[in-house]
Structure formats: C-alpha cells, structure tokens
Amino acid sequence: MTEFIAQLLTNGLIAGSSIAVVALGFSLVYHTTRIFHIAYAAIYSLGGYMCWYFDVQLGMGFVVALCFASFFSATSSVLIWLFLYKPLSRYGAAENELMVASIGIMIMIIYLISLVFGTDPKLPGPTSDQLLSARTLQIITNGLLIILMLVITNISDFGLKLRALRDNPHLIGRLGINSAALTTLLFIVSGVLVGMEASLSTYDLGISPFTGIHVFINAFIAVIAGGSGRVSGAVIGGFVLGMLQAIVVFFAGSAWILSVSFILLIAIMLFKPDGITGIANRND
Amino acid sequence: MEYLIHIGIVLGLYMILVASAQLVIGHARLISLGQGAFFGTGAYITALCMLNLGWSFFPALLAAVVLNALIGLLLALPALRLKGDYFVLTTLGFQFIIFQLTVNLGGLTGGPAGLGGIPSPGTPQFLPLSQSGYLFFVTMVLVIIAFAALFLLQRSRFGRNLKALCDHELLYEISGRSPIKLRAQVIAVSAATTAMASGVYAVYMSYLAPGSFNLDQSIFILTGVMLGGLSRLRQAAIGALVIVLFPELMRAMGLPATYGPSLNQVFFGLVLLILVSFTVVKRFQSNER
Numbered sequence: 032m033t034e035f036i037a038q039l040l041t042n043g044l045i046a047g048s049s050i051a052v053v054a055l056g057f058s059l060v061y062h063t064t065r066i067f068h069i070a071y072a073a074i075y076s077l078g079g080y081m082c083w084y085f086d087v088q089l090g091m092g093f094v095v096a097l098c099f100a101s102f103f104s105a106t107s108s109v110l111i112w113l114f115l116y117k118p119l120s121r122y123g124a125a126e127n128e129l130m131v132a133s134i135g136i137m138i139m140i141i142y143l144i145s146l147v148f149g150t151d152p153k154l155p156g157p158t159s160d161q162l163l164s165a166r167t168l169q170i171i172t173n174g175l176l177i178i179l180m181l182v183i184t185n186i187s188d189f190g191l192k193l194r195a196l197r198d199n200p201h202l203i204g205r206l207g208i209n210s211a212a213l214t215t216l217l218f219i220v221s222g223v224l225v226g227m228e229a230s231l232s233t234y235d236l237g238i239s240p241f242t243g244i245h246v247f248i249n250a251f252i253a254v255i256a257g258g259s260g261r262v263s264g265a266v267i268g269g270f271v272l273g274m275l276q277a278i279v280v281f282f283a284g285s286a287w288i289l290s291v292s293f294i295l296l297i298a299i300m301l302f303k304p305d306g307i308t309g310i311a312n313r314n315d
Numbered sequence: 316m317e318y319l320i321h322i323g324i325v326l327g328l329y330m331i332l333v334a335s336a337q338l339v340i341g342h343a344r345l346i347s348l349g350q351g352a353f354f355g356t357g358a359y360i361t362a363l364c365m366l367n368l369g370w371s372f373f374p375a376l377l378a379a380v381v382l383n384a385l386i387g388l389l390l391a392l393p394a395l396r397l398k399g400d401y402f403v404l405t406t407l408g409f410q411f412i413i414f415q416l417t418v419n420l421g422g423l424t425g426g427p428a429g430l431g432g433i434p435s436p437g438t439p440q441f442l443p444l445s446q447s448g449y450l451f452f453v454t455m456v457l458v459i460i461a462f463a464a465l466f467l468l469q470r471s472r473f474g475r476n477l478k479a480l481c482d483h484e485l486l487y488e489i490s491g492r493s494p495i496k497l498r499a500q501v502i503a504v505s506a507a508t509t510a511m512a513s514g515v516y517a518v519y520m521s522y523l524a525p526g527s528f529n530l531d532q533s534i535f536i537l538t539g540v541m542l543g544g545l546s547r548l549r550q551a552a553i554g555a556l557v558i559v560l561f562p563e564l565m566r567a568m569g570l571p572a573t574y575g576p577s578l579n580q581v582f583f584g585l586v587l588l589i590l591v592s593f594t595v596v597k598r599f600q601s602n603e604r
Binding site: 061067069115118119122123124126127128130131132134135136137138139141142143145146150241244245247248251252255286287289290293296297300301304 | 344346348393394396397400401403404405407408409411412415416418419530534537541574577578580581583584585586587588590591592594595596598599602
C-alpha cells in the first residue's frame with residue numbers, strides 16, 4: 032500500500048513538475064508582455080524534436096542533445112519576438128491580432144516539423160546505459176529549474192525589472208532601462224525553459240508534433256488553477272494538476288487525462304475563477 | 316457533373332461554417348479554435364440520432380442544432396468568466412477533448428475506426444433529383460436559412476448590442492448589460508448554425524471519423540474567416556470559396572497525398588501571419604495620415 036502511494040506520488044510529482052515548468056515560462060511571458068504566446072506550444076515540439084534528432088538519430092548523447100534543443104528553442108523564441116511580435120506591437124497591433132499571428136506561426140512550425148520528421152511519434156532511444164534514469168533526471172532538473180525561476184522572479188534584479196515592465200512599460204524606459212533588451216532576455220529565458228523541459232520529457236516518453244499543444248493546454252489549465260496573477264500560482268497549479276493526472280492514470284487509464292483535466296478547468300472557472308491560491312488577476 | 320455537385324456541397328457547408336465562425340471571431344471579437352469541434356459534435360449528434368434512435372434526417376438535424384447550441388452555452392458560460400484571452404485556450408482544449416471523447420467512447424462513437432453506415436435521407440418523390448443532387452439542394456436551402464438568420468440577427472437588437480459591446484466594453488457593462496451573457500449567446504448561435512452544416516456532412520459522407528474534426532479543421536475555418544474578412548457575410552462566402560478551392564487546386568497540380576495536407580496547413584499558417592501583418596500595417600499607415 033505504501034509502495035503504491037509512493038509510486039502515485041512520484042508520478043504526480045514528475046507530471047506536475049514538468050507542467051509547472053512550462054506553465055512558468057508561459058505565464059512569465061504572458062504576464063509581462065500581455066502577448067498571448069500560443070506559439071510556445073510549437074516551440075516545445077521543436078525542442079523535443081531537436082533533442083530526439085541529436086540524441087537518437089545522430090547518437091550524440093542526451094546532454095549534448097539537451098543543449099542543442101535549448102539553443103534551438105531559445106533561438107526560435109527570440110526570432111518570433113524580434114521579427115513578429117515586436118514589429119507588430121510597434122505598429123499598434125491589438126491583442127487579438129497578436130494572438131492570430133501567434134496561432135499562424137504555431138501552425139507553421141508544427142506542420143513543418145511533421146513535413147520534415149513525419150507525423151508518427153518518435154520514441155526515446157535505449158536508456159539502459161545511462162547513469163541516471165530519465166525519471167530521476169526529470170525530478171532533479173525540474174525541481175532545480177522551478178526553484179531557480181522562483182528565486183529569479185522574486186528576488187533578483189531581473190525579476191524586479193520584469194515586474195516594472197509589466198506594471199508600466201513606458202515608465203521603465205524613462206528610468207534608463209532598455210525594455211527591448213529586457214524583453215529579448217525574457218524570451219530567451221522562456222525558450223530555454225521550454226526547450227529543456229521538452230528534452231527531458233522526450234528522453235522519457237518520446238515526442239510527436241502535437242505533444243506541444245497537449246502540454247501547453249495542461250500548462251494553461253495549471254495557470255488558471257493556480258491563480259493567474261502571480262508566477263508561483265503556475266507552480267502550485269502544475270503540481271495539483273500533476274497529482275490529479277497521476278490518480279486518473281492509475282484508476283482510469285491515460286486516455287482520460289485530458290478529459291479529467293478539462294473538467295477540472297471548467298469546475299475552477301465556474302466556482303473559483305481566481306484559482307486555488309485566490310490571487311485575483313491584478314492585470315484586469 | 317458529380318464532381319461539380321461535390322464541390323458545390325462542400326462549398327455550401329464551408330460557407331455556413333465560415334459564416335458561423337465569423338460571428339464569433341469578427342463580431343464578438345473572440346478567437347475560437349474550437350469551431351472544428353462544434354462541427355464534429357453536430358455531425359455525431361445527427362448520426363447518432365439517425366442510427367441509434369432511428370430518426371429521419373430533418374428531426375436529427377434539428378436535434379443537432381438545439382444540442383449544439385446547448386453545448387456552446389455550457390462551454391462559453393464558464394470560459395467567459397475569465398479574461399477574453401483565455402477563451403482561445405479553452406476552445407483549443409475543447410477541440411482536443413472532443414477528439415479524445417470520440418476516440419475513447421468507442422461504444423457510442425465507433426472509436427478510432429469511426430462511425431459508418433449513416434443512412435442518407437431519401438429523395439422526396441416530387442423532386443426529379445439524384446441522391447447527391449438532392450443533398451446539394453438541401454445544402455443550398457440550409458445556406459440560405461443560415462445566412463438569412465445571421466443577417467437578420469446582425470441587423471436586430473442583438474446585433475446592435477454586439478456592436479456596442481465591441482466598441483466599448485466598459486460602457487456596455489455600465490449600461491447594465493452583461494457582456495458574458497451576450498458573448499455566450501453569440502457562441503450558442505454560432506454552434507447552432509455550425510450544426511446545420513455538420514448534419515449535411517454526416518449524411519453526405521455517411522461515415523464519420525474523429526480525425527475529420529481535429530485542429531486542422533478549426534485552423535481551416537479560421538483561415539477562411541481571416542481571408543474573407545471579419546465583418547460582412549459576403550466576405551465569409553468569399554473566404555469559404557478560397558479555402559475550398561485552394562486544396563482542390565493543389566490536388567489538381569499533383570501534390571502527393573503524403574505531405575499535401577501538412578503543406579496546406581503550413582500555407583494556412585503563413586496566410587494568417589501575412590493577413591494580420593497586412594491589416595496592422597495598413598491601419599497604422601492610415602492613422603499616420
């Protein structure tokens with residue numbers, strides 16, 4: 032019995048931590064820039080595929096593949112900001128228009144991936160010769176990432192500037208802070224986060240072109256569940272959702288994960304729109 | 316001739332689908348990625364009413380319209396309590412849920428293998444039409460009904476309220492009306508008109524597979540709306556014409572079936588990007604002057 036509960040807890044922790052990392056990256060971008068960055072889902076898929084390509088296809092080992100995947104994710108994230116969101120915002124695009132542009136680029140990346148690699152799921156390579164199992168690696172890395180991000184956003188100078196950027200993008204320029212460079216850095220950070228997360232999950236479970244969207248929907252549910260006003264809400268929401276999913280997988284099978292998560296989303300929107308932590312969305 | 320009738324039916328269906336999506340995206344200013352899912356629910360409801368309850372086509376279609384409106388309300392009422400941005404993700408989630416449900420509820424929907432053997436509505440004696448000719452006729456009647464309904468709706472009090480809501484949400488709320496309620500009604504209406512198209516689709520194809528109603532379908536419809544334009548019904552018709560004829564054209568040019576669909580989607584993504592950039596830049600320049 033205790034073994035069973037421990038198993039359930041571990042599964043929940045792994046699922047929860049990986050949802051939390053993706054949710055962190057998304058909510059950082061969303062709450063700072065007000066850009067509804069749906070292309071984030073495609074960047075996840077891209078990171079996963081790059082990891083698979085360098086690790087399994089070219090056989091360069093997981094660590095090298097992880098670096099390449101993070102690099103490609105960060106690059107695509109920054110390119111999307113520099114050549115799409117930034118010029119569009121400068122021309123005064125409305126939030127809806129940015130969102131459609133983001134949907135457009137998401138579709139392009141995901142289907143380019145399926146053109147190049149095919150739509151069939153890619154499986155991880157043999158892992159028996161590895162020092163650490165994929166799941167241990169996930170727990171350790173995700174835990175470190177989450178703590179690092181919480182520290183950065185709450186304590187560091189960078190986090191302080193991000194909050195200033197969120198609260199008043201015009202004033203921050205007057206204070207001599209380069210807000211464009213700050214946002215570029217933000218997109219790099221979110222790209223690296225999602226690239227690492229995608230690699231870790233690919234290393235464990237493999238990847239298919241639409242995995243990114245599934246993960247992204249989970250991350251979004253976590254952001255809503257945790258309370259969308261603050262970054263830590265995403266982490267709490269991620270762990271709650273992960274636990275729920277582990278329980279669902281055990282009792283009903285993995286086919287029902289998304290359905291149950293969606294029911295949770297509807298219930299939270301109905302009864303607790305501010306999320307579990309009860310922090311109202313202060314940007315409204 | 317058969318091919319022309321086929322194109323005609325598909326075009327009619329997409330005219331309804333794009334016009335319904337235009338109501339949500341253009342008039343209520345809510346980006347929806349779940350139009351394909353509404354298309355699917357309508358089709359499955361029609362098919363299940365005909366197969367399991369033994370209803371004939373028109374009562375089944377009516378049931379699909381009513382139930383789809385209800386599903387629209389059930390999705391929209393909670394989703395709209397959050398900020399408008401989150402609506403798009405809720406519909407995206409809805410899109411994947413419907414796919415999973417149609418796959419998982421194998422006993423009801425036939426699972427991944429799909430639902431086959433949907434009977435076609437018999438041609439009435441007094442119409443000298445073939446089976447597909449009759450369906451073409453039905454489609455055209457439904458297009459007229461849907462467009463007339465949407466046209467009258469936009470001219471009515473409801474449409475004026477919607478315009479007021481989009482022009483100034485805060486003022487609308489201050490005048491004692493609920494934006495959530497109005498937007499939810501819009502989504503219900505859009506789901507209902509979408510169901511008209513899905514009913515015909517179900518009997519015309521006589522076979523439904525979960526894969527027909529996935530995200531591709533929603534993106535397809537969204538592209539149609541953006542291509543045509545956001546405000547007028549005739550723009551929806553033009554958008555539908557372009558998105559229906561484009562893949563046919565690609566196929567005629569001999570694009571292999573293995574990567575043709577993916578390439579089409581890449582193209583649609585590009586179209587969305589270019590359209591948005593164009594609109595934004597054009598508006599900026601006209602403001603400059």
